[in-house]
Amino acid sequence: MNDSFEELISSYIDSKIGISKDFLSEALANSLKNNLLKLYKDEELKSAGIGHFGTFAKNKEIRSDVIYWLDKENNNPHEIEFFALIEDFITYLNKECFTGIKSYEFHYALYKPGTFYKRHLDQFQDTSNRQFSMITYLNVDWKEGDGGELKVYDGEKSQIVSPINRKTVFFKSNELEHEVLETNQLRLSITGWLRKDLIDVIVS
Numbered sequence: 001m002n003d004s005f006e007e008l009i010s011s012y013i014d015s016k017i018g019i020s021k022d023f024l025s026e027a028l029a030n031s032l033k034n035n036l037l038k039l040y041k042d043e044e045l046k047s048a049g050i051g052h053f054g055t056f057a058k059n060k061e062i063r064s065d066v067i068y069w070l071d072k073e074n075n076n077p078h079e080i081e082f083f084a085l086i087e088d089f090i091t092y093l094n095k096e097c098f099t100g101i102k103s104y105e106f107h108y109a110l111y112k113p114g115t116f117y118k119r120h121l122d123q124f125q126d127t128s129n130r131q132f133s134m135i136t137y138l139n140v141d142w143k144e145g146d147g148g149e150l151k152v153y154d155g156e157k158s159q160i161v162s163p164i165n166r167k168t169v170f171f172k173s174n175e176l177e178h179e180v181l182e183t184n185q186l187r188l189s190i191t192g193w194l195r196k197d198l199i200d201v202i203v204s
Ligand code: OGA
Pocket: 109, 117, 122, 135, 149, 150, 178, 179, 180, 189, 191
């Protein structure tokens, strides 16, 4: 069993915001960061939408990051290793917490200096399939003043999470509003959702 799984789940149960400081190994974090930087250099990252299908709209006033979806069909060994880790986590979560997660989706995200994602909920208005949000950071030298913190709201309270390399944050998608504060440096992450419906990536 992976200690970071237990850390993520117990902090989630205690405070609704699960945090593990080292969900990714150094090596995997480094490889995924290099993938992301290469995709950026090759101009493969695209601005993301708000909502989906019919309600899809690009709104730079709400979010100004650029993204790229991870996919088993990319045949990238590091993405495949990341998915294997996520599947192990889901197996553990389903067993410990009876969550019934059946699939997942993840994208790389890159925030250039001056970009942000305003306060929002991760669940689209017309579906409730996204159960948990899971964000992992790839910012090796992040320091105070670089900005780009995640601010998570829970009623009157809020918590600031620094986007430090290898850290993973985990919370219920329909429960906690959150925002990405304006970043002053390039900010790298992988964001995704654990779902209760079946999409093409199925947990075996
Ligand atoms: C999102 C999001 C938070 C982060 O992509 O929906 O809220 O810290 N990301 O990157």
